[in-house]
Amino acid sequence: MKNKIFFSLFTAFIFLGCKTQITTIKQQTINNTPTKEHTIQSLLWVQNAAEYKALTYQAYNLAQLRLDQILANNDSEKPIAIVTDIDETLLDNSPYSGKQIELDENYTSDRWAEWVAEKKADAIPGALAFFKYAESKNVTVFYISNRSATQTKETIENLQLKGFPFADETHVLLKTKSSEKGSRRSVVNKTHEIVLLLGDNLSDFSSIFENSTTDKRNKNADSLHTSFGHKYIVLPNPMYGDWETKGIYEGNYNWTNAQKDSIRHKKTTSY
Ligand SMILES: [Mg+2]
Incomplete structure (x- = not known):
């Protein structure tokens, strides 16, 4: 009998102990949501999945195919040009995203400047061969x-x-005041016929994607569906972009980590 009572008390103690521990862990998750941990799957995919590499090769193979078609039918009076974005289009900054996870910190201009100053960003697979090919064709x-x-x-x-x-x-046009790229495309357009654009963010292609919500971005992507793989060559970037800042977080940079976590969960679809 004594043993039975002892066993029951022992079991209750363990059960209550576990419950308290689970509650504590849940509370920690709510009150201490990590800043960047949720991006680790995207980073793992970019840095490890052969599928990522296959997609970038696919994008650049398509770009070359389109360039050949354009050159075969070119009757432009102006010299022809390709306009391309840099980050996550032809240079791989995933180690910067890795650093953000390691330090659990949001984007800061200082940390980004530290990475840029390293000049260590690798070429994205397929990119170098394509741009050299364009140069060889006087584009x-x-x-x-x-x-x-x-x-x-x-x-x-x-x-x-x-x-x-x-x-x-002359050919590297970075941001002075506005992140809007349309005005810089207009400058190029004065002297050159822009025949192809490459980017990982839809505002790399058209100003209709500037400052858009998720809904508008998707509707505009639908309206331009014939341009993708034709004039616009898109590179994959699941790590960051307007899809997240302007789309998921609706342009609000002041959400707490817990609020962002809640928004992320609300914006997923289940069945
Ligand atoms: Mg980019």
């Missing part, structure tokens, strides 16, 4: 990126180190 390349214009020197050096053509101040 000019303009790099329109929202890296800060104060990072022009490091950016050009990184591009040069990797062997990208046209990596100079």
Whole structure:
């Protein structure tokens, strides 16, 4: 009998102990949501999945196919040009995303500047061969990126180190005041016929994607469906982008980690 009572008390003690522990862990998750841990699956995919590499090769193979078609039918009076984004389109900054997870910190201009100054970003698979091919066909390349214009020197050096053509101040157009890229595309358009655009973010292609909600972005993507793989070549980037900042978080940069976590869960679809 004594043993029975002891066993019951022991079991109750263990049960209550476990329950308290589970409650504590849940509370910690709610009150101490990590800043970047949720991005780890995206980073793992970019850095490890052969499918990611296959998709970037696919994008650049398609770009070359389209360029050949364009050159075969070219009757433009202006010289033709390709406009391309840089980050996650032809340079791989995934180690920066890795650092954010390691330090559990949001984007900061200082940390980003630290990474850019390293000039260590690798070429994305397929990118270098394509842009060299364009150069060999006398097609000019303009790099329109929202890296800060104060990072022009490091950016050009990184591009040069990797062997990208046209990596100079005339062809690398970084952000001065506005992140809106349409005005920089207009500058290129004055002297060149833009025949292909490459990017990982839809605002790399058209101004209709600037400052858009998830709903508008998707409707605009539907309206331009014939342009993708034709004039617009899209590279995959599940790590960050307007889809997240302007879409998921609706342009609000002041959410707490817990609020962001709640928003992320609300915006998933189950059945
Ligand atoms: Mg980009």
